[in-house]
Amino acid sequence: MAFSSISGLVSRTEASGLSLWKTVLEEDCRDRGCSREESFRQMAGLWDAMKSASCHYNAQARSASGLVGGDGEKMLSYCREGRSIGGEFFGKVVAEGLRMGESNACMKRIVAAPTAGACGVLPAVLLPMAERDGISDSQIVQSMFVAAGVGQVIAARASISGAEGGCQAEIGSASAMAASALVSLRNGSPKMSAYACAMALMNLMGLVCDPVAGLVEIPCVRRNVIGAVNAISCADMALAGIQSRIPADEVIDAMRAVGDMLPTALRETGKGGVAATPTGLRTAEKLRG
Amino acid sequence: MGIFDIMGPVMVGPSSSHTAGAVRIGSITRKLLGEKPVCAELLLHGSFAATGEGHGTDRALVAGLLGMKPDNERIPKSFEIAKEENLSVKIGKVTLRNVHPNTVLLKVQGESGRKLEVVASSLGGGRVKICRLDGIETNFSGDCPTLVVHNLDQPGHVAQVTSLLARNEVNIASMQLYRNMRGGYAVMVLECDQPIPAAPLKSLSKMDGILKITYLNLDE
Numbered sequence: 402m403a404f405s406s407i408s409g410l411v412s413r414t415e416a417s418g419l420s421l422w423k424t425v426l427e428e429d430c431r432d433r434g435c436s437r438e439e440s441f442r443q444m445a446g447l448w449d450a451m452k453s454a455s456c457h458y459n460a461q462a463r464s465a466s467g468l469v470g471g472d473g474e475k476m477l478s479y480c481r482e483g484r485s486i487g488g489e490f491f492g493k494v495v496a497e498g499l500r501m502g503e504s505n506a507c508m509k510r511i512v513a514a515p516t517a518g519a520c521g522v523l524p525a526v527l528l529p530m531a532e533r534d535g536i537s538d539s540q541i542v543q544s545m546f547v548a549a550g551v552g553q554v555i556a557a558r559a560s561i562s563g564a565e566g567g568c569q570a571e572i573g574s575a576s577a578m579a580a581s582a583l584v585s586l587r588n589g590s591p592k593m594s595a596y597a598c599a600m601a602l603m604n605l606m607g608l609v610c611d612p613v614a615g616l617v618e619i620p621c622v623r624r625n626v627i628g629a630v631n632a633i634s635c636a637d638m639a640l641a642g643i644q645s646r647i648p649a650d651e652v653i654d655a656m657r658a659v660g661d662m663l664p665t666a667l668r669e670t671g672k673g674g675v676a677a678t679p680t681g682l683r684t685a686e687k688l689r690g
Numbered sequence: 691m692g693i694f695d696i697m698g699p700v701m702v703g704p705s706s707s708h709t710a711g712a713v714r715i716g717s718i719t720r721k722l723l724g725e726k727p728v729c730a731e732l733l734l735h736g737s738f739a740a741t742g743e744g745h746g747t748d749r750a751l752v753a754g755l756l757g758m759k760p761d762n763e764r765i766p767k768s769f770e771i772a773k774e775e776n777l778s779v780k781i782g783k784v785t786l787r788n789v790h791p792n793t794v795l796l797k798v799q800g801e802s803g804r805k806l807e808v809v810a811s812s813l814g815g816g817r818v819k820i821c822r823l824d825g826i827e828t829n830f831s832g833d834c835p836t837l838v839v840h841n842l843d844q845p846g847h848v849a850q851v852t853s854l855l856a857r858n859e860v861n862i863a864s865m866q867l868y869r870n871m872r873g874g875y876a877v878m879v880l881e882c883d884q885p886i887p888a889a890p891l892k893s894l895s896k897m898d899g900i901l902k903i904t905y906l907n908l909d910e
Contacts, residue, residue, distance in 0.1 A: 403692070429693050434883075443694060450700045464704070465744070505703030508746065508766050515696045515815050517706040545697060552696035561696070562707055562814025564737045564791045570814075578696075615741025617704035668791070670740045688744070 403428045404554050407598060407649040411591040421581075421591045422543040425550035444549070445542045450512045451524045454504055455497065464506040466688050469618040473500030490533055491630075498525035498629045502622030515552045515561040515574055518617045521625030522575035523548060526583055526632055540586065547585040548578035551598050558650065559657035563610035564669040566660030568624060573605035573656065576628035576635075577649075583636035599645035599652045601635040606652075607659055609667035611674025614685035620675055691817065699816050701760040707792050708738065708745030711812030713765060715794060716754020718820065718832040719808045722904050725800035727755050727777055733784035736791035738812075748781050751794060755779075760816060789821060806904070823904065826868050826877045834863060835882045836906040837891075842899040843869045843876040851878065854894060860884045875901070885909055 404410045404425075414424040429440045460474035476496040479485065485492030501521030505511045511520040523545070531541050552561065555574045560566035580597035589597075605628070613619040639645075645652070666673030675681050701710040720727055732751050734742045742748055746766060753768035756775060764771060772779055784795055790811035799805050809822035820830050823838055830836050837855075841847045848867070855862060861883040869876035886905065895903045 425693060432692055444697065447698050447700065465746075508703050508709075510700060510761055510763060511703055512698060512700050513706040513710065513815060514698070515706075517701060517703050517710065520703070546693070549693035549697040553691060553693055556691055556696060556815070560814065562792075564707060565814065612741070614744055616744040617708075665791070669737050670791075671744075672740070 403432050404550060405557050407551065407554050407595045407653070410550055410554065411595050414591045420543075421550065421585055421594055422546035425546040441542065444545050445538065447512050447514075448538060448542050448545060450510070452528070454501060454509065454511045455524060455528055457509065458500045458504055459507070459509070462503070462507040462509070464503075464616070464618050465508070466614065466616055466618060468613075468616070468684070469506040469622055470503050472622070473497070473503050490529055493529040493532075494525050494629050494633065495626050497528050498522065498626040499622060501525065502625040506616070506618045506622060514548070515556065515578065516563070516571045518563060518621050519571040519575035519625060519628060521622070522572065522628035522632065523579050523582070525625060525629035526579045530583070530586065536586065544582040544586045547594060548582040551581045551594070552578045554650075555602070555653050555656075558653045560660055566657065567663045567668055568608040568610040569602075569605050569656055570660055571610070572624045572628040573602050573608055576605055576632045577601040579629065579632035580635040580639070583632060584639050587636070587640055589636075589640050593639040595649045596643070596645040597635045597639035599647060599649035600638060601631055602649070602652050602656055603645070603647065604631050604635065606656055609663060609674045610669040611667060611676045612669065612671050613676045613681040614688050615669070615671030615676070619681075695815055695817050699760050701816065702763055702765050705745045706816045707812045707814045708742060708747045709750045709765070710760035710816040711792065711814075711818050712747045712750035712794070713754040713758060713760040713762075714816060714818050714832065715796070715810040715812060716751040717757060717759070718754075718810070718818065718906060719796050719798055719806070720755050720757060721906050721908075722808065722823070722838070723798055723800045723804060723806045724905070725802055725804060727798045728801050729778050729799040730755055731780045731782070731797040733782050733795040733797075735784050735786045735789060735793040735795070738792050738794055739783040751796070752777070752779055755798065790819070793821070823877070826870070826875075828868070828877070828879050829866060830864070830879055830881055832906060835885045835908055837880045837882065837886060838904040839878045839880075839894070839900060840902040840904075841876050841878070842901065843871075843873050844899055847876070847899055848878060850897060851880070851894065854890050855880070855882065855886065858887060858890050860886050
């Protein structure tokens with residue numbers, strides 16, 4: 402086990418004088434006995450796979466149930482017409498979250514980050530940022546190490562599985578990872594990354610896993626959007642100097658405790674939340690029929 | 691858990707636990723069997739049973755048994771491919787005690803007639819745990835070369851196995867011992883940092899008191 406706490410990750414970074422991403426990379430090299438180049442290359446491969454998944458988005462594709470597909474394209478054309486309330490960048494974040502979530506539901510190749518259900522969160526913030534600000538691939542890959550380090554601590558202290566901890570463990574974790582990565586992209590301090598992580602996870606605490614008909618489709622695809630948007634606002638808050646009043650590790654532990662309290666109906670069984678609405682139940686019935 | 695258990699894998703959707711993890715469980719089972727499976731019964735538990743069909747868990751397990759990796763775009767077609775490759779598959783449900791919600795019991799038979807029963811859980815993010823082998827409790831991830839030795843519960847077997855590995859410069863990352871009763875049937879599970887060469891494995895399987903050897907070879 403590499404890091405068991407965000408505070409440990411931050412204090413090791415501060416003590417060594419390295420940046421956060423390097424602390425995570427060095428630990429990976431030590432843990433697996435691989436070279437820095439190897440570790441970096443592997444992460445760069447994941448960034449390439451994210452870009453390629455976005456390029457191969459097919460607006461015509463529909464999921465097995467026929468319930469998901471095409472919305473990412475709708476959002477993107479709306480945004481291209483300059484109509485997005487939040488502006489072009491914001492609109493693109495929303496569109497990218499939808500596109501990636503839809504590709505996943507349509508059994509296309511994506512990058513689990515940390516899970517497939519939450520695969521849209523990181524690309525939804527990283528791809529539009531890279532495009533707008535002309536950020537280099539290697540800087541993006543560096544920020545992905547930060548996301549991975551944060552995700553590793555969450556997985557060690559709590560969970561990244563919806564069946565275990567609800568959606569807060571999937572979209573919540575992805576959002577915390579993305580928030581910390583964004584802070585590091587803007588050269589925020591390690592502490593700021595930790596605050597962004599804490600705030601992002603706190604904002605999505607209690608989010609239940611309630612997939613209609615048990616499929617990673619409704620509401621999963623659009624939850625990627627809230628994960629991405631939440632990440633951006635929490636990164637902005639942290640970079641503005643706003644601190645989380647509860648330390649990241651305590652938030653993670655609270656997320657675990659909340660997950661343990663969730664009844665199984667709200668943990669990926671498709672038996673509670675929107676899955677148990679009359680329309681959700683009818684949809685499930687129709688698919689079984 | 692390493693950072694690439696968190697970021698990644700590159701995989702075919704829709705679920706890292708129900709699709710990618712299931713492919714890995716299938717492929718680890720095939721490797722543990724050590725030969726091409728011809729017959730498989732897959733019994734799904736918990737969330738695997740409740741939502742497995744919609745997530746393609748059944749097709750993913752079969753894809754893994756056929757030797758596919760989680761990013762293989764033919765996973766959705768694995769039932770048809772199993773027919774072509776003469777792997778007969780039966781799928782059902784089961785309720786197991788004290789296991790993770792995403793758990794499956796696999797009963798497989800290989801082309802030589804060798805049989806294996808595996809209980810495995812998908813923990814999220816594509817990571818898996820092998821919880822039971824032929825009815826004996828285990829706890830390993832399938833991420834590193836893993837040796838499972840079934841032996842009579844008598845003094846000396848642990849020393850035989852570990853010294854053999856030492857002579858072949860294989861470092862042990864973790865080791866677990868189980869038995870059904872004193873002097874009965876015992877199992878040791880050794881997760882290793884290096885692959886174990888074929889020759890020592892063969893000599894091990896011929897030793898007195900060693901009943902069966904199962905080796906998870908990641909290089910295959």
